[in-house]
Amino acid sequence: MRRLSALYWLLLCDVAHSASLLDRGQYLVEALMACDNCHTPRSTEGYDYSRRFSGGSQVFTDKDYSVRGSNISPDLESGVGPWSDAELKAAIVSGVSPKGRLAPVMPSESYRALTPNDLNAVVAFLRAKRPIKSDAPPQERHGALEPRRAIPGAETPLSDAGLADPLQQGLYVASLARCMSCHSGETDGAPDPERRLGQGGRIFRTPAGATVASNITSHPTKGVGAWTDQELKRAIIEGTGRDGKPLAPTMANLSKAHFSKMAERDIEALIAWLRTTPPKE
Template sequence: MLRMSTAALFAMLATAGGAQTPAERGAYLVNSILTCQNCHTPKGPGGVPVFARDLSGGLSWDEPPFKVTASNITPDPQSGIGKWSDAEIKTALRKGVRPNGIALAAVMPFDFYEILTPRDLDAIVAHLRTVKPISSQVPDPIYRMSVPRNIPPGAEKPMAESDMADKVKKGFYLVTIGHCMECHTPMVKGRRDFRADLGKGGFEFKGPWGVSVSRNITSHREKGIGAWSDAEIKRAITQGLRKDGTQLKPPMGFALYAKMTADDLDAVVAYLRTVPARE
C-alpha cells in the first residue's frame, strides 16, 4: 500500500473536506464583509469597481482633519505594500500606523479591526500577498490635525475563536469588521458616540449619487428595522433594496456583502436584532 506522511494525508483530507487555506479565508473576508474593495479598488463609470486594477488605490476624502486617498495595497514593491512585513501590515490594520510611524487617517476603519482574530488577520495578510501587483502611485496624504481613536465598546481586543460558536457574538464580530456602524452611527461634534447612538443613522454621504443619509438600523420597531423580517434585512444588505423594494443609494457595498455565506448573513441579522432601539 502507498505510504503517505501524516501531513500530506491531512492536507489531502482538508482539501477533500473543503477546509479553507488561510489565503482562501482571507479572500473570502476581503472580498465580502470587509469591503476593502469599496475603498481601495478604483471605480469606473457609474461607480462600478475596476477589478482588473483590484486594490490598487481608490477613493479620496477631503475632510477638515485630512485629505487622503485609499492606498495601493497590492504587493507592488514601490507603490504598494510589497515590501511590508506581515507584522507591519497587521499594525496598519489594527493600530492604523504605517511602518514609518505615521498614523493613517481614520477613514481607514482600523478602529473596527482591533477585534480581528489572529487567524483572520493571518488570513487577510495571506490573501493580500496573492493579489496581482499593480504599479500605481496614489497622491500623498495631507494631515491637518490628529483624530483620537474611537473603538466600538466590546471590540477593543481580538475576539476569542470560541466566541464564534455563539451566533450573536459572531454577528457582532462581522458587523464590527464590516464597519457597518462606522456609517450607521451619527457623527456629533466630530465623534461617534457608540454607546448612546449606535446604529441610529443620520450620517450624510455625498458623491456622484447626490446625497445619501445612513438609516436607523437599530431594533426600533418604527424608526429602525425592528419590524422588518429577516429576509427584508438580508435583501437590504445584499441587494440594496428598501423595505418597499426601492433601490438604496451608495456608498454601502451591497454587492460585496452579497458574497457572505448564508451562515454569516444569519449571524449579522441575529446581532442586529439585539442592537438597542434608538430614535
Template sequence: MATFRQWGWWAAIAAAGAATQAAAQAPGSLERGRYLMQTVVACGNCHFQRGPQGQPLPEKGLSGGMLFDEPPFKAYASNITPDPETGIGKWTDAQLAKAIREGIRPDGRVIGPPMPIEFYRHLADDDLAALIAYLRAQPPVKNAVPASTYTMPLPPNYGPPVKSVTAPPRSDKVKYGRYLADIAHCMECHTPRNDKGMLETARRGAGGQVFKGPWGASVSRNLTPHPSGLKGWSDAEIAKAIRTGMDRQGKPYRPPMGFGFYEGISEPDMAALVAYLRSLKPLPFAGAQK
C-alpha cells in the same frame, strides 16, 4: 436617471463574492481571506480604483486612489496590492498586521480616517492572517496614490498594542454577529457623529450620516429595532436589503453601501448579523430625513 445597481458596477464583485460561500475556510487560510475580503470586510469598497462616475474598477485590484474629500481631511485609499514601489510589496506580515489592526505604518506614521481602525482592532488573529494571505496572493498593480492630508490632529495611536484576539464562538449568534459587524465596520457609517466628527457610541446604529458622491447624497439608515429603523422587518427582509441594496418597497440604496460584496455573505453569517442587529438598543433615527 440610472440607479447604482442598473449601472451594473457590482456584477463582477457580486459573482466573485457568491462563489466564495462554498469554499473551504480553514482558519487563517487564503480561502478564508478571500471570503472575508470579497464579502464581510469588503476592503475593495474603498481600495478599488474608481472610474469617472465613481464606479469601482475591480480589474485593477486593490490599487487604491479613491478620494475621501470630507473636511477636516482629504484622504486617498492606499494601494494595498503587492507592488513593491507603490503598494505593500516590501512590507512584512507583521507590518501589515500592525497597519490593519493598529493603524501604524512601517515608518511609524499613524493611518488616519476613514480607515476604521477602531473596528479592525477586533479582528481575530486567524482572520487577520487570512486577510494578509489574500493580499499576498494578489497581482501587484503599480498605482502611485497621493498622500492624504489632515487639518485635524491625528492621535499618536488608537490604543495599546493588540496582543491577541480570538473571535467569539459561532454558536453565540449575537456575539459572533457583533464580531462580523465590527470587522465589516457597519457602525462606522450607521452611527451618528458629533460636531467634531467622533462617533456617538451611545447612539450606536441610529444612522443619520450623510455621504456625498457622484450618486448625490445618501443618508445611512437606522439599524436598530426602533419603528424608524428595523422594527417590523422580518429576518428575510433585512438579509435581502443587505444583499441586494433594495429596501422593502424595492427602492435602491445608494453608495457607499457595499451590497455588491454583501451579496456573497454566507447564510450562517447573515443570520448572526441579523441576530446582532435585533439585539441593539432601539433608538430613533438620528438624521434629518429618512
C-alpha cells in the same frame, strides 16, 4: 519509503492549509471588509480589477487630512510589498503604518475584532495578489489623527471559540462590515457607537447626491424593529428597502459588490445581533 510518505502527507497538509487560509482571506476581504471599496480604482462600470488594490479613486478630505485609499498590493515601490506581516497587521487593526498613523477613514477600529486566524488570512490573501505600481499623489496628513471608537464588545480580537455563539458572530460580522461606522450617530464629527449605536443620521455625499444613513436600531418605528428577517436580509445582500425600491447608492453598491457574497450563517447572525441593539430615535 515511510519517511518519503510522511513528508508527502505533510506537504499535502501544508498546501491544503494554505488554500484554506487564502479562501478565508478572500471571503473576509471581498464579502465582509469590502477592501476594494476604498483601495481599488473604479469606473462607471464598477471596480477596475486589472488594477486591483493599487489605490482607490475617491478622495477623503478633512481639516487634518486629504487622502485616498492607498496601494495595498504587494508592489515593492508603491505598495505594501516591503512591509513585514507585523506592519501590515498594525495598519489593518491599529491604523498605524511604518510612516505613522493613518487617517481615520481607514476603519481600523472596525477590524480590531479580527481573530488572529482571520487576520493571518487577510494578510495571506493580500500578499498573494498581483503587485501593481501606482503613481497616486502623496497623502496629506497633519494635525491630530486620533483613532475612532469601536463597537462595544469588539474593541479587541475575538476568539474562534467565542464565535460559536451566534450573537458574538453577529457582532463580529457587524464590526468587520462596518455597519455601525456608517449607521451610528455622530458626536464631534465622528461616529459614536457607544452613545448613538445604530441611530443613523450621518450624511454621505455621492455623485448621485446626498443621502442620510438610516436608523438600524431595534426601534419599532424609527429603526428596523418592525422589519422581518427576510426584509432585513434583502436590505443587506440586495440593497433594497421594505418597499422593494433600491436603497441609496452607498448601501446599494456595497450590497451588490460585497454583502451579496455573505455566507448564510453570517447573515443570520448579523440579523440576530441587530435585533439586540437598544432602540434609539
